[in-house]
Every structure is written in structure tokens, then in C-alpha cells.
Amino acid sequence: MENCISKWPLVGPAPAALCLCVISMLLLCLLPSASCTTCPQKCRCEDLQFYCDTQGLQAPPDGVDKGALGLSLRHNSITELSPDQFYGFSQLTWLHLDHNQITTVQEDAFQGLYKLKDLNLSSNRITKLPNTTFIHLINLQILDLSFNQMTALEPELFHGLRKLQILHLRSNSLRTTPVRAFWDCRSLEYLGLSNNRLRSLARNGFAGLIKLRELHLEHNQLTKINLAHFPRLVKLDLTGNEIRVLTPDVFETLPNLKILLLDNNKLSSLDPQVMDMWQSLGTIGLSSNLWECTKRILEKFDLQQNVLFLSKRKQVAYRKSHL
Secondary structure, three states, X not given: OHHHHHOOOOOOOOOHHHHHHHHHHHHHHOOOOOOOOOOOOOOEEEOOEEEOOOOOOOOXXXXXXXXXXXXXXXXXXXOEEOOOOOOOOOOOOEEEOOOOOOOEEOOOOOOOOOOOXXXXXXXXXXXXXXXXXXXXXXXXXXXXXXXXXXXXXXXXXOXXXXXXXXXXXXXXXXXXXXXXXXXXXXXXXXXXXXXXXXXXOOOOOOOOOOOOOEEEOOOOOOOOOOOOOOOOOOEEEOOOOOOOOOOHHHHHOOOOOOEEEOOOOOOOOOOHHHHHOOOOOOEEEOOOOOOOOOHHHHHHOOOOOOXXXXXXXXXXXXXXXXX
């Protein structure tokens, strides 16, 4: 623009060419990819991505471009997300609100964010979310709700999230999951429910998760396994529960399971039919259980290339290298 202007006198009527030059530059600034966007004082900005972290903010700062592609408000003092909180930010693809003090998320807080793919609400103080919280986020792929204080999930909380691939719910206080809670999450590949207070699982509680590959249920209070059919599940982590018995029907529904972690449970014996179904597994974690080292178990497992630890309580620490 400077070169364009320098060819003409600075006084007198502006020639048509100069007008066109100026108009072109102004129009360029209106494009979403333009570099004319101003950056709020408390933010760092890179190509329509705004990082406004650790500033003591109680709401998104003024001056954030409505054409923003990403917005980070991590480590601030936000306590509530009100309806239409992000109205007008229709181009957002990621939004990070973790490590705030959010206790309340009102319905329609995320209205209009149809392009959002990544939403992080972890490490807040959320105790409950309305059924319609995420109903507008039809393109969401990653949702992190870990490290909050939720004790229950609304039955249709995840309704409409058909493109969701990763869901983190670890480190809450969930005691159960609603029937068909994840029914609409047909694209989900990773579900993290570790470090909650789950005591039991409804068999149809995970119905619809036909693409799930990893299920994390470690460090809950489960006493038995009761799972629906997971045709693609590769990893199942049940470490640190109170499981005493394994039944063969559980593994009939997990045809592609490769990693099974059952460390730190209360298993004392294994049904031979269960062990027959473990032939295709690559890794089994069975350490720190209450094994009775009977002849039947030792005949079934080839322990020649493993290490068997026996304590006074007859515990066996065993991680399978092969069967």
C-alpha cells in the first residue's frame, strides 16, 4: 500500500487508481485470514488463535476477533458460563477453559459453535451439566471433562455428539453411568472413566460404542465386569478395582482385545474357560491380586520365562509375555 501511495501527490484529488488501491487493502483486512486483527492486551495471538491464559480473567476479554479459530482461557478465574457466552464465534475450532473455577455451565453456553472440534473443561468445579450443554457441538471430536466434581451424568448429555472420538471423564465422583448414555457417540474411540466411584456397570450402559478401542475404568469400586459387545476394543484397563471373579461371557464380547489390565484387584483364581479366551492377548496385568497358587493355575500358565513373586499372603505379581 505504501508503494501505491508514493506514486501520487499527497495533496489534491486522489486518482482512481489510488482509490482502488486503498479499497483493496481495506477489503483485505476484512478477510478471516487477514493480518490486520488486533490482539487484546492480555493475550498472545497467532494467526487468529488467541491465548489469554493466566490473567485473572472472569470472562473472555474484549477485543477477541469474532473470526478466531482458537481461544485459550486456561488458568483464569472464570466461575460461570452464561447462555450465548461465545455468541458470534462461529469459526472457533478449539476452546480451552481448563484450570478455572467454573461451577456452573448454563444451557446454550456453547450455542453457535458449530465448527468446534476440541473443548477442554477439565480441572474446574463443575458438579452438574444440563442435558443440552453440548447439543450444538455437532462437529466436536475431543471433549475433556476430567478433574471436576460431577457425581452423575444427565441421560442425554452426550446426545448429538456423533463425531466425538475422545471423551475424558476421569477423576470425578461418578457412581454410575445412565443407560445408553453414550448411545449417540458412534465414533467414540477412547473413553476414560478412571478414578471415579463406579460400583457397577449396566450392561447397556455403553451401548452404541461400536468403534471404541480403549476403555479406562481403573481405580473405581467395581466388583465385577459386565460389558456390552465391543467389536473393536483393543485395551481394557480395570486396575485398582475390587473384582473377585471373571466369567467367560465377558470376553466373548471382546473379540479384538489385546491388552487387559487387572492389577490390584481381589482375584484369587481363574476359570479355565476364561484363560482359554486369553490366547490372542498380547499383554495381561495380574499383579497384586490374592492368588491361590493351585496346580490348576500353574499348569495353565507357562511361567518359565516370567518371574513369580510369592509373598506371605500368596500374592502373585505376573505380567504375561506370551501364552
